[in-house]
Amino acid sequence: MLKALSGLVDTGNIRTLDYQFARFLTSLYDHDLLTLVGALVSHQLGHGNVCLKLDSLDITHLFGCKDAESRQLIEKSGVAPDAWLDTLKAIPLITDGSSASPLVLQDNRLYLRRYWLYEKAVSDWLANSQNTPVNLSGMHETLSRLFTRSYPFIRKQLTSLVADDIRPQLIKWLDIEKPEQIDWEAVAAAIQADHWQTLDHLIPESTCLNWQKVAAAVAAMRRFTVISGGPGTGKTTTVTRLLALLVEQGIAQGKVPDIRLVAPTGKAAARLTESIGNARSQLNCSEAVQNSIPTMASTLHRLLGVIPNQPGFKHNRQNRLHLDILVVDEASMVDLPLMARLLEALPDHARLILLGDRDQLSSVEAGSVLGDICSFASEGYSPDQCEQLQQLTGFDLSPFQQANGSSLRDSLCLLRKSYRFDAHSGIGQLASAVNSGNPLQVNALTNSNYSDITLHTQGEKDYPYLMTLALEGYRAYLNEIVQQGSPETIIAAFNQFRVLCAVREGRYGVAGLNLAISQTLASAGLIRTDAPWYAGRPILITRNDHSLGLYNGDIGITLPDGVGRLRVAFEMPDRSIRTFLPSRLPEHETVFAMTIHKSQGSEFDHTVIVLPDQAGPVLTRELVYTGITRAKKQLDLFACQPILEQAICRATVRDSGLAARLATL
Numbered sequence: 001m002l003k004a005l006s007g008l009v010d011t012g013n014i015r016t017l018d019y020q021f022a023r024f025l026t027s028l029y030d031h032d033l034l035t036l037v038g039a040l041v042s043h044q045l046g047h048g049n050v051c052l053k054l055d056s057l058d059i060t061h062l063f064g065c066k067d068a069e070s071r072q073l074i075e076k077s078g079v080a081p082d083a084w085l086d087t088l089k090a091i092p093l094i095t096d097g098s099s100a101s102p103l104v105l106q107d108n109r110l111y112l113r114r115y116w117l118y119e120k121a122v123s124d125w126l127a128n129s130q131n132t133p134v135n136l137s138g139m140h141e142t143l144s145r146l147f148t149r150s151y152p153f154i155r156k157q158l159t160s161l162v163a164d165d166i167r168p169q170l171i172k173w174l175d176i177e178k179p180e181q182i183d184w185e186a187v188a189a190a191i192q193a194d195h196w197q198t199l200d201h202l203i204p205e206s207t208c209l210n211w212q213k214v215a216a217a218v219a220a221m222r223r224f225t226v227i228s229g230g231p232g233t234g235k236t237t238t239v240t241r242l243l244a245l246l247v248e249q250g251i252a253q254g255k256v257p258d259i260r261l262v263a264p265t266g267k268a269a270a271r272l273t274e275s276i277g278n279a280r281s282q283l284n285c286s287e288a289v290q291n292s293i294p295t296m297a298s299t300l301h302r303l304l305g306v307i308p309n310q311p312g313f314k315h316n317r318q319n320r321l322h323l324d325i326l327v328v329d330e331a332s333m334v335d336l337p338l339m340a341r342l343l344e345a346l347p348d349h350a351r352l353i354l355l356g357d358r359d360q361l362s363s364v365e366a367g368s369v370l371g372d373i374c375s376f377a378s379e380g381y382s383p384d385q386c387e388q389l390q391q392l393t394g395f396d397l398s399p400f401q402q403a404n405g406s407s408l409r410d411s412l413c414l415l416r417k418s419y420r421f422d423a424h425s426g427i428g429q430l431a432s433a434v435n436s437g438n439p440l441q442v443n444a445l446t447n448s449n450y451s452d453i454t455l456h457t458q459g460e461k462d463y464p465y466l467m468t469l470a471l472e473g474y475r476a477y478l479n480e481i482v483q484q485g486s487p488e489t490i491i492a493a494f495n496q497f498r499v500l501c502a503v504r505e506g507r508y509g510v511a512g513l514n515l516a517i518s519q520t521l522a523s524a525g526l527i528r529t530d531a532p533w534y535a536g537r538p539i540l541i542t543r544n545d546h547s548l549g550l551y552n553g554d555i556g557i558t559l560p561d562g563v564g565r566l567r568v569a570f571e572m573p574d575r576s577i578r579t580f581l582p583s584r585l586p587e588h589e590t591v592f593a594m595t596i597h598k599s600q601g602s603e604f605d606h607t608v609i610v611l612p613d614q615a616g617p618v619l620t621r622e623l624v625y626t627g628i629t630r631a632k633k634q635l636d637l638f639a640c641q642p643i644l645e646q647a648i649c650r651a652t653v654r655d656s657g658l659a660a661r662l663a664t665l
C-alpha cells in the first residue's frame with residue numbers, strides 16, 4: 001500500500017504529508033486498510049475537509065484517481081468497502097476518542113484526533129453558550145431609539161413622490177410585511193406635506209420587520225450570536241448599535257464592558273476599523289456611550305498573541321483573554337482550529353458576536369464553521385425566542401416560528417437587504433443569482449443592460465481589452481506616485497481597482513496576468529520592469545512574519561522614500577502606515593492580479609474577474625459569488641459561458657461533523 005501511495009505522490013494526487021502520515025501509522029500498526037484511510041484522512045484535510053466521511057466516500061475516485069486505479073487501491077487494502085467500518089473499529093489505533101489514539105471514528109466519520117478535538121471544543125463551547133440568562137428590562141426602549149427609522153435616508157431612495165410609485169419603495173426601505181394594513185393615501189399625503197415623522201403612526205412597527213433590529217435583539221439576549229449577510233446588508237451598522245445597547249446596559253450596572261473588534265486578516269481589520277468608525281458617528285446615543293465603543297480593530301492572531309515558531313497562542317485555556325465582548329468580522333474566513341483556539345481563550349462570561357457572509361468561500365484551512373453554524377438558520381426561531389423577540393422589537397415574528405430545531409437557531413440572524421446595491425444595480429442581482437445557483441438567471445443578467453456589470457468572452461480580442469482595463473484601472477495610483485501623493489492616498493487609489501483570478505497558473509491565472517499587466521504598464525511608461533524592485537510594484541505577502549506584523553494576504557506598495565531608496569508601504573489594521581525595506585519582507589509576490597481566495601475581506605470599486613478557459617474543481621459557486629461581491633461599483637467578468645455555468649452549478653460541500661453535533665443542541 002505504501003508503495004502505491006508513494007506513486008500517488010509522484011503523480012501529484014496526494015501530498016508528501018499524506019504519504020508520511022500513512023507511513024507513520026503503518027509503523028505503529030501494519031494494516032493496509034489503516035495505511036489507506038490514514039492517507040485519505042490527511043488528503044481530505046488538504047482539501048479543507050475536517051474528516052473522512054466513510055458512508056459517502058466516492059470509491060471510484062479515491063484521491064481523485066481514475067476508476068481502475070482507485071479500485072486497485074481498494075483491492076490492495078484487502079477489505080471490501082462495505083466491511084471497512086467494522087474492520088476499522090477493530091484497529092487499536094482508531095478509537096471513539098475516549099482514549100488517546102491518532103485517529104477517531106465517530107458516526108461513520110474518521111478524524112485525525114487533533115481535528116476531532118477541535119470540533120468537539122467548538123461544539124461544547126456553543127452548547128454551553130446557549131444557557132445564559134439575560135436581563136431584558138429596558139431593552140425595548142433602547143432598541144427603539146437605536147433603530148429609529150432614518151427618514152432622510154428613505155427620502156433619498158424615493159425616485160419620485162407620486163403616490164403609486166412610493167408604495168413599493170417604502171415597502172422595501174421600511175421592511176413593511178403587512179402592506180394591506182396601511183392607509184396608503186394618508187401615507188402619500190404625509191410624504192407630500194413632508195411630515196415624515198407621521199409615518200411612525202401611519203406605518204406602525206407591528207406591520208414591519210426590520211431584520212437589523214431583530215439581529216441586535218437576538219445578540220442582546222444571548223452570549224453567542226452570528227449575524228450573517230451579504231455585502232452592504234448592514235452587519236457593521238447593526239453590531240455598532242448593539243454595542244451601544246450593551247455599553248448603556250454596562251454603564252447602568254456600573255461597568256463599561258471591555259469590547260474588542262477583530263478580523264482574520266489585516267485588510268479586513270482595516271476595513272472594519274473604517275466602517276465601525278463611520279457607523280459609530282451615526283449612533284443615536286450619548287457621546288460617552290459612543291466613545292466607549294472602540295474604533296480600532298486588530299487581527300485575530302494579534303488578539304490571541306502569536307508565539308513565534310509555535311502553533312499555540314499566548315492566550316489559551318490557561319491564560320484567558322481579558323475582554324467582555326468580542327466581535328469577529330469576516331468570520332467565514334476563520335478555520336476550525338483557529339475557532340477552537342479562540343473559543344477556549346475566551347473568559348467564561350464573554351459574549352461572542354460573529355459577523356460574516358455564510359455564502360462566501362470557506363476558510364483556506366479545514367472546516368466551514370460559519371457555514372455549519374448558519375445551516376440552522378433555515379429552522380426558524382423557537383416559540384420562546386419568537387415571543388421574546390416580539391416583546392423586544394415590536395415585530396410579529398410568528399411566520400418564522402418553528403416548534404422543533406437545534407437551540408442554536410435562536411443565536412442566528414440573517415440580514416437580507418443590501419443598503420449598498422439598489423434595484424438598479426446589476427452587481428447585487430448577479431450576486432444573488434449566482435448564490436441561488438441559477439445559470440439561466442445569471443445569463444439573463446449578464447446579457448441585460450445593467451451599466452455596472454459587463455460579461456466578456458475569452459476570445460482573442462478580449463485579452464487586449466482586459467489589458468486596457470488594467471492599464472486604466474492602475475493608472476490612478478501610479479499617477480499618484482509620480483505626483484508624490486501620501487502613502488495613504490496611493491494605497492487608497494490602488495485599492496479602487498483589482499484583477500481577480502480563479503487560478504494561479506496559465507494565461508488567465510495570477511502568474512500569466514501579473515506578467516501581462518506588468519508588460520502593459522511598462523509599455524505605457526507607467527512602471528519600469530528592468531529591475532525587480534520599482535516604484536509602484538504592488539506586493540502581496542505570502543507568508544506570515546509575526547515579528548514584523550506582516551501576514552499572508554497583506555498588500556503593500558513599493559514607494560520611493562525621498563532619499564533614493566525604495567520602501568514598501570503597508571496599511572496596518574489600525575489604518576496606520578508602516579514601511580519596510582524590500583529586503584526585509586517575508587515571502588511575497590507581485591499583485592496586479594490576485595486570486596479570489598486572497599481577496600476575501602477586501603472590496604474594490606472596480607473589480608475585474610477572470611475565470612480560466614478550462615473547467616476545474618476550484619471553480620465553484622462560492623468562488624464566483626465571493627469574486628462578484630468584492631465589486632462595489634463596477635464589475636467586468638471575463639468568462640466563457642459554459643465555464644461560468646459549471647461553476648455556478650457546483651456548490652462546495654465541506655465534510656465535517658460540526659453540523660451533526662450542533663443539531664442535537
Ligand SMILES: Nc1ncnc2c1ncn2[C@@H]1O[C@H](COP(=O)(O)OP(=O)(O)OP(=O)(O)O)[C@@H](O)[C@H]1O
Nearest residue numbers: 150153230231232233234235236237238275419420
Ligand atoms: N438601516 C440602515 N439605514 C440606512 N443606511 C444603512 C442602514 N444599514 C446600513 N446602512 C448603510 O449601508 C452601508 C453598508 O452598511 P454596513 O457597512 O453596516 O454593511 P456591512 O454588511 O457591514 O458591509 P460589508 O459588506 O462592507 O461588510 C453603509 O453606508 C451604511 O451606512
